[in-house]
Amino acid sequence: MEISPRLTRWINHHFPKGTAEMVLSELRDLPDQVLGRQDPERIHAALVxxxxxxxxxxxxxxxxxxTDWRDALVAADLANQDWPTQLDALLGANK
Structure with a gap:
């Protein structure tokens, strides 16, 4: 699964170089049940x-x-309906 360009930029900026690649690899390999039929960028962002x-x-x-993808969304403050606005504020408006 691909990671959005804006989230990839965020990860590369906030994680050390070698660690950033490991994070991106883990996100690409997430099982479908972790995504919970949600927008993948939303789940990916919640994890980082x-x-x-x-x-x-x-x-x-x-x-x-x-264990439960919904808990990850709550922990990242991305559980509410305004999550697209939250992501735009954190990552920039362009996907």
Whole structure:
């Protein structure tokens, strides 16, 4: 699965170079049940935006999403209907 260009830029900016590639790889390989029929960018962003560029924190968010993707959305403040606006504010308006 592809990662949106704007989220890829965010990840490359906030994670160290080698770690950024590992994060992108993990996101590309997410099983469908983790995506929960949601917009993939929404789930991907929920897994990274509260990590402060930490691989360990990303792994924690990934474990949470594998248990219940809805909890990951709540933890990232992307559970509400305004999530597209939230992502635009965090990542920029262009997908």
């Amino acid at each position: 935006i509260r990590t402060a560029g930490s691989w360990h924190r990303f792994q924690q968010h990934l474990t949470l999403a594998k």
